[in-house]
Amino acid sequence: MTATNPASRPSLLTWLDMIQARPGMYLGAHPPHYGAMLDRLESWIVGYSEAIRTHQIRDPGIELYWSFWQFLEKRLGRSMEQGTIPTIRLISGSDAEAWETYWRLLAEFRTSAGAG
Numbered sequence: 001m002t003a004t005n006p007a008s009r010p011s012l013l014t015w016l017d018m019i020q021a022r023p024g025m026y027l028g029a030h031p032p033h034y035g036a037m038l039d040r041l042e043s044w045i046v047g048y049s050e051a052i053r054t055h056q057i058r059d060p061g062i063e064l065y066w067s068f069w070q071f072l073e074k075r076l077g078r079s080m081e082q083g084t085i086p087t088i089r090l091i092s093g094s095d096a097e098a099w100e101t102y103w104r105l106l107a108e109f110r111t112s113a114g115a116g
Helices: 012-021 023-027 034-054 060-065 068-076 084-091 095-112
Strands: none
Touching (some): 012 023, 012 034, 012 060, 012 095, 034 060, 034 084, 034 095, 068 095, 084 095
């Protein structure tokens, strides 16, 4: 695989795995700064999504991620109109809990979608 081969490019889900493992490296914030981590994660996802759209790059991971909000609406029984991360923050007792909840729910979603 080469860098020009689309299959060799990391997808959004791959990037999210790397961010979860090393948030300080990718987001410039780390525990105990969970509020900043969540804000930057949300901005990172939006920026990545816009770059993919602008450059017309196909990313199956982002295509799958776009249905994460539907999973959350069913799983949490509430609207995601404010966005996934803001809604998870609303239902969590703290930003630290929201950080953990986001990753737990994303893992559940990926398992249910067969994207392990």
